[in-house]
Amino acid sequence: MSLSESELRKLTLEAIEELGENATPALVKQVVEKAIAKLEDKEFVPKSTSGDSGKVILTSFGLNHPGIVATITKTLSDASCDIFDISQKILTDFYTMIMVVDISRSNKSLRELQDEMNKVADELKIKIYIQHEDVFRFMHRV
Amino acid sequence: MPYEFSEILETIKMTEIEHFDIRTVTMGISLRDCFDRNIEVTKEKIYSKILKYAKNHVKYAERIESQFGISIANKRLAVTPVSIPFDAFKVEEFIEIAKILDKAATEVGVDYLGGFSALVQKGFTNGEKELIKAIPYALSETNRIVSSVNVASTKAGINMDAVNMMADVVKKTAELTKERDSIGCAKLVVFCNIPEDNPFVAGAFHGISEPEVTLNMGISGPGVVLEAIKSAGKIDLQGIAEVIKKTTYKITRAGELIGRKVAELHGIPFGIIDISLAPTPAEGDSIADVIKAMGLEDVGAPGTTAALALLNDAVKKGGLMASSSVGGMSGAFIPVSEDQGMISAAKAGHISIEKLEAMTSVCSVGLDMIAIPGDTPATTIAGIIADECAIGIINDKTTSARLIPAYGKKVGDTVNYGGLLGEAPIIPVSKLNSENFVLRGGRIPSPVRSLTN
Numbered sequence: 001m002s003l004s005e006s007e008l009r010k011l012t013l014e015a016i017e018e019l020g021e022n023a024t025p026a027l028v029k030q031v032v033e034k035a036i037a038k039l040e041d042k043e044f045v046p047k048s049t050s051g052d053s054g055k056v057i058l059t060s061f062g063l064n065h066p067g068i069v070a071t072i073t074k075t076l077s078d079a080s081c082d083i084f085d086i087s088q089k090i091l092t093d094f095y096t097m098i099m100v101v102d103i104s105r106s107n108k109s110l111r112e113l114q115d116e117m118n119k120v121a122d123e124l125k126i127k128i129y130i131q132h133e134d135v136f137r138f139m140h141r142v
Numbered sequence: 143m144p145y146e147f148s149e150i151l152e153t154i155k156m157t158e159i160e161h162f163d164i165r166t167v168t169m170g171i172s173l174r175d176c177f178d179r180n181i182e183v184t185k186e187k188i189y190s191k192i193l194k195y196a197k198n199h200v201k202y203a204e205r206i207e208s209q210f211g212i213s214i215a216n217k218r219l220a221v222t223p224v225s226i227p228f229d230a231f232k233v234e235e236f237i238e239i240a241k242i243l244d245k246a247a248t249e250v251g252v253d254y255l256g257g258f259s260a261l262v263q264k265g266f267t268n269g270e271k272e273l274i275k276a277i278p279y280a281l282s283e284t285n286r287i288v289s290s291v292n293v294a295s296t297k298a299g300i301n302m303d304a305v306n307m308m309a310d311v312v313k314k315t316a317e318l319t320k321e322r323d324s325i326g327c328a329k330l331v332v333f334c335n336i337p338e339d340n341p342f343v344a345g346a347f348h349g350i351s352e353p354e355v356t357l358n359m360g361i362s363g364p365g366v367v368l369e370a371i372k373s374a375g376k377i378d379l380q381g382i383a384e385v386i387k388k389t390t391y392k393i394t395r396a397g398e399l400i401g402r403k404v405a406e407l408h409g410i411p412f413g414i415i416d417i418s419l420a421p422t423p424a425e426g427d428s429i430a431d432v433i434k435a436m437g438l439e440d441v442g443a444p445g446t447t448a449a450l451a452l453l454n455d456a457v458k459k460g461g462l463m464a465s466s467s468v469g470g471m472s473g474a475f476i477p478v479s480e481d482q483g484m485i486s487a488a489k490a491g492h493i494s495i496e497k498l499e500a501m502t503s504v505c506s507v508g509l510d511m512i513a514i515p516g517d518t519p520a521t522t523i524a525g526i527i528a529d530e531c532a533i534g535i536i537n538d539k540t541t542s543a544r545l546i547p548a549y550g551k552k553v554g555d556t557v558n559y560g561g562l563l564g565e566a567p568i569i570p571v572s573k574l575n576s577e578n579f580v581l582r583g584g585r586i587p588s589p590v591r592s593l594t595n
Contacts, residue, residue, distance in 0.1 A: 131211030
C-alpha cells in the first residue's frame with residue numbers, strides 16, 4: 001500500500017498529538033505503523049450491501065430425467081440453504097425449475113454455491129443459474 | 143412464487159442468450175491535485191493516486207458480476223483531462239504522463255484509461271497545444287490510453303484551428319501506428335459537445351465539475367432489443383417504440399443496480415448510468431440488425447435515419463423512466479467496425495460516409511470507427527470533422543469523429559483489430575477539395591437558438 005505525502009503528514013501529526021510531550025521518533029513510528037495497519041484492515045472489509053434480503057433465485061432447465069430435484073436440493077441442504085419457494089414446469093421432455101433460496105444462514109458463499117451447482121449441472125447435463133434476487137426485483141417490479 | 147415464471151426466464155434469456163451485459167464500469171478519478179513542477183514527482187503522485195482508488199476496481203466488479211449473474215464486459219478508468227492540471231508541461235512531459243497512466247492502468251488491470259484529453263472549443267492554452275501535439279506519440283507508445291479532444295460546442299461554436307490541428311494529429315497517429323493497421327486512430331476521438339461523465343471509451347474522461355472520485359457505468363444490449371422487436375411481430379412503429387422503451391427500462395434498472403453495488407463496495411459515490419446501446423462484433427449484438435428487424439433491407443436503405451431516430455429516442459425514454467441518474471451519451475452507437483451488421487453493410491457498399499453522417503444527426507454520437515483511405519488529405523478529414531461539429535452545434539447534441547485513415551491502405555482493403563474494436567472495410571471519401579475552406583481557420587460562431595427552422 002502506498003500513501004500520499006499529505007496522508008502521511010496527517011497520520012504523523014495525529015500521532016504527535018496523541019503522544020504529546022512523550023513523543024520520541026521511535027514511539028511516533030510505532031503509532032504510525034499501527035495506524036497504517038488499521039487503514040489497510042479497513043480497506044479490505046467490504047461495505048455492507050444495504051437491504052440485502054439474502055435470497056437468490058436458482059433457475060435450472062434441461063432434458064428431464066429422474067433425480068434432478070433430489071440432487072439440487074441435497075446440495076442446497078448440505079450447504080444449509082433454506083428453500084423458500086419452488087416451482088417447476090415440464091413440457092414433454094423438457095423441464096424448467098425455479099427456486100427461491102435463502103442463503104443468509106448458509107456456511108457457503110454465493111460464489112462457492114455457484115461453483116458447486118456448476119459441478120451438479122455438468123453431472124446431470126442440465127443448466128443451473130444462481131442470481132441474486134435483486135436483479136429480478138429491479139427488472140420486473142416498479 | 144414472488145416472480146412469474148416468465149419474468150425469471152426473460153432475465154435469464156437476456157443475460158445468457160441475448161448478450162445483455164454491463165459494457166463498462168468506469169471509475170472517474172480527479173488528477174487535479176497531482177501537479178508538481180518536477181515531472182518525476184507528478185508521475186509518482188498520479189501513479190499512487192490511481193492505485194489508491196482503483197486497486198480493487200476489477201476485483202469488486204467481478205464480485206458483483208457473479209453475485210447478480212450479469213457480466214461486466216469492461217472495467218475502465220477515466221481521469222481529469224490531462225491538459226488541465228498539467229498545463230505547464232511540454233510535449234515530452236505529456237508523453238511521460240501518458241506512459242505513467244498506461245503503467246497504472248496495467249497495474250490495476252483495466253483495459254482502457256480515458257482522459258488524455260483537452261477541451262479547446264473556444265481556444266487553446268499553451269499546455270493544450272502541447273498536449274495535442276503529444277497525442278500521436280502517446281497513443282503509439284502506450285496500449286491502454288485513449289484520447290479525446292473537444293473542438294466545438296453549441297455555446298462556443300467550432301474552433302476551426304483545433305479542427306485542422308486534430309486532422310493532422312489523426313493523420314500522424316495513423317502513420318505512427320501503421321504496423322497495426324493505424325490502431326492509434328481507434329483510440330482517438332474528436333468531439334463536439336462532449337459530455338463530462340461519459341463512461342465509454344475513447345471519449346471517457348473525468349469532467350472538471352465531477353467529484354474527487356466517482357463510478358459511472360454504461361450498459362449495452364442491442365441483442366435484447368433485437369429479440370424484443372423480433373418477437374413483437376407485425377406491429378406498427380408506435381408499437382415498436384413501446385417495445386424498445388420497455389426493454390430498455392428493464393436493462394437500465396438492472397444496470398443501475400449493478401453500478402450502485404460496485405460503487406457501494408468501493409465506498410465512493412455512484413455517478414451516472416449511460417444507457418447507450420453499444421454493439422460488439424459478436425453475432426446478434428448489432429444496431430444494424432435492430433434497424434433491419436424494423437423492416438429495412440439493410441442499413442443505408444432509405445428510412446434508415448428514421449429508424450435510427452426512433453430507436454435512439456425510445457432508448458432514452460425507457461432509460462429515463464428507469465433511472466434518475468441517466469447521463470453520458472445515452473442513445474444508440476453506430477461504430478462501423480464494432481458492429482457485425484454495419485461491417486457487412488459497409489462491405490456490400492450499402493452505406494457511404496454521407497449516409498453515416500446523416501445518421502449521426504439522430505444517433506447518440508457520431509462518425510465512429512470508420513476506416514478511410516490512408517491517402518485522404520488532412521484538409522478533407524478536417525472538412526468531415528467540421529461537418530460533424532456543425533450537426534452537433536446546430537442540433538445541440540454530442541457528435542464526434544473517430545476516423546481511421548489507414549496508412550497505406552485504399553478502398554477495398556480492410557483493417558482488422560480483433561476483439562471489441564473489430565474490423566472495418568475502407569470506405570471511399572469524396573475527392574473534392576475542402577482546403578481553401580478549412581484552412582481559413584478561425585472560429586465558426588455559436589448558432590442562434592431561436593428561429594429553429
